[in-house]
Amino acid sequence: MAQKACIFDLDGVITDTAHYHFLAWRRLAQSLNIPFDEEDNHRLKGVGRMESLAYILDKGARTVSDDELASLAHQKNKDYQDLITGISPTDLLPGILDAFAWLKSHGWLVGLASASRNAPQVLAGLKITEQFDYVADAGAIPNGKPAPDIFLDVAKAFGLSASQCVGVEDAVAGITAIKSAGMYAAGIGDAAVLTEADIVLPTPEGLPEQVFSIF
Ligand code: G6P
Numbered sequence: 001m002a003q004k005a006c007i008f009d010l011d012g013v014i015t016d017t018a019h020y021h022f023l024a025w026r027r028l029a030q031s032l033n034i035p036f037d038e039e040d041n042h043r044l045k046g047v048g049r050m051e052s053l054a055y056i057l058d059k060g061a062r063t064v065s066d067d068e069l070a071s072l073a074h075q076k077n078k079d080y081q082d083l084i085t086g087i088s089p090t091d092l093l094p095g096i097l098d099a100f101a102w103l104k105s106h107g108w109l110v111g112l113a114s115a116s117r118n119a120p121q122v123l124a125g126l127k128i129t130e131q132f133d134y135v136a137d138a139g140a141i142p143n144g145k146p147a148p149d150i151f152l153d154v155a156k157a158f159g160l161s162a163s164q165c166v167g168v169e170d171a172v173a174g175i176t177a178i179k180s181a182g183m184y185a186a187g188i189g190d191a192a193v194l195t196e197a198d199i200v201l202p203t204p205e206g207l208p209e210q211v212f213s214i215f
């Protein structure tokens with residue numbers, strides 16, 4: 001049987017850090033008097049730090065100097081890092097450890113395709129670093145999600161074709177990235193939002209039965 005791989009997003013799939021990104025972005029937007037709601041949050045899921053900041057400034061029709069841009073990005077990241085201090089295995093979403101166990105016992109490779117430069121720290125806090133055969137370096141990927149690059153980077157590291165990989169994502173931009181890469185896309189969240197996904201589950205519970213074992 002051909003080798004298979006599961007490539008996970010991190011924030012909102014493995015742990016609920018998507019909510020912490022939201023809180024930090026909303027705080028920054030509020031400090032600039034720019035409205036920021038759940039819909040903005042959906043759009044920014046999976047989107048890199050500088051691109052997200054550009055979206056918020058654009059929404060507020062604000063232009064800032066390069067120095068201010070760097071300082072705003074730094075502030076958001078500082079607030080986010082404060083929120084993830086103390087992240088621990090109790091913050092794993094339900095079903096994630098079972099998913100890792102199933103993948104290991106069935107000989108699949110396991111990769112991470114997170115746009116977050118904080119990913120290594122989050123994995124360490126969750127004590128799951130060793131579950132991954134390869135973790136993409138977000139800083140080394142030229143085009144962020146919805147471009148397929150980060151998923152293709154993981155497939156390349158494994159020496160696999162896209163058709164041998166399942167991607168798991170909670171973000172619209174992430175599902176687009178997986179589909180553009182030519183992979184099978186499992187969405188975590190709301191099927192009415194993740195319309196491009198091949199299958200959508202409300203949580204990672206059920207990944208082994210409903211996704212991996214039929215792939
Ligand atoms: C992930 C999250 C985004 C976040 C991005 C960059 O894709 O879903 O909300 O903006 O990573 O994260 P970073 O930790 O590098 O600012």
Ligand code: MG
Pocket residue numbers: 009010011012013018045046169170171174
């Ligand atoms: Mg995500």
